[in-house]
Amino acid sequence: MAYAGLAQEYLGVPAVTRAYTTACVITTAAVQLELLTPFQLYFNPDLIFRKLQVWRLVTNFLFFGPLGFSFFFNMIFLYRYCRMLEEGSFRGRTADFVFMFLFGGFLMTLFGLFASLFFLGQAFTIMLVYVWSRRNPYIRMNFFGLLNFQAPFLPWVLMGFSLLLGNSIIIDLLGIAVGHIYYFLEDVFPNQPGGKKLLLTPSFLKMVFDTPEEDPNYNPLPEDHLENQPGDQDLNQQPPQ
Structure with missing residues (x-):
């Protein structure tokens, strides 16, 4: 029963949040079990463009270091604020949420080309926290029971x-x-x-991630009037005055 409850809770997590946090946990577990090493995951432009190890463009966002306080701290904030964004201001807009991921990852990768940054997952988490905090400016926050502040200050508190x-x-x-x-x-x-x-979110992302909205003006006929017989009155026609 406990397993079924956990499975139900896991499947209840929004799709993008579930996919990203799961990928982060699996990547860290693989490193912990020595199935992978961080040297196979880190961001390295030379290996990406000369050796075509293109997976590094993604894996550098998935590894938050070995199991420990820093890993769990980052994962808690990643899961919490990614989920609140997806269930809040991006509710029903999965394609737009994915596009934000791609846009943020692209800018961070560009910066990574000119700086010696090996893993960008923590920066990505801070980006999610920042966007959430600016869209919820009046929420009061408490940090470990020590600080009270408005939500927009949260990214700066985390940096401190x-x-x-x-x-x-x-x-x-x-x-x-x-x-x-x-x-x-x-x-x-x-x-x-x-x-x-x-x-502007590309249309192909909307086709993949967003279900088509029903036409609010669509008014299907009752089942017993699927076929109009000659002389039948049009259901949408106004009665004569």
Whole structure:
């Protein structure tokens, strides 16, 4: 019964959040079991373009380090804010959510070409947190019972916490920068005088991920009137005055 409950809970997680967090956990487990090594996963432009190891464009977003506090901390925030975005402002807009993933990953990869960054999963998590926080500006947050603040400060609090742990803040700053670029182009610029929507989700993503909406004006005939007989009144016709 417990297994069935866990399976039901797992299947209840939105599709994109479920796929991404599962891929992260499986990748980390594979490294922990020594089926893979981080050297096969990290971002390396030379190996990607010269050796055609194109999987590194994806795997560098899936590995958060060995099992430990940092891994679980990142996974909790990734799962929480990815799910809240998918169930909140992206509800019913899976294609747009996937496009945000692709847009953010593309910008981070471009930056990675000019910087010595090996894994970008943490930056991606911060990007998700940033977008959520800007779309929920009035929510009060509490960080480990020590700090109380409004949601837009959350990415900066996480960056400060990362700094206290002795980590470089470059990854966090990258996530914040990419998150702000997406938020500005998607939520701010289109609402400015003369502004317009620049981030347009490709139609093929909508075909794959979004179910077609039903025509609200579609009014099917009752089953006993599927075939109009001669002399039958059109059901949509107004009665004569």
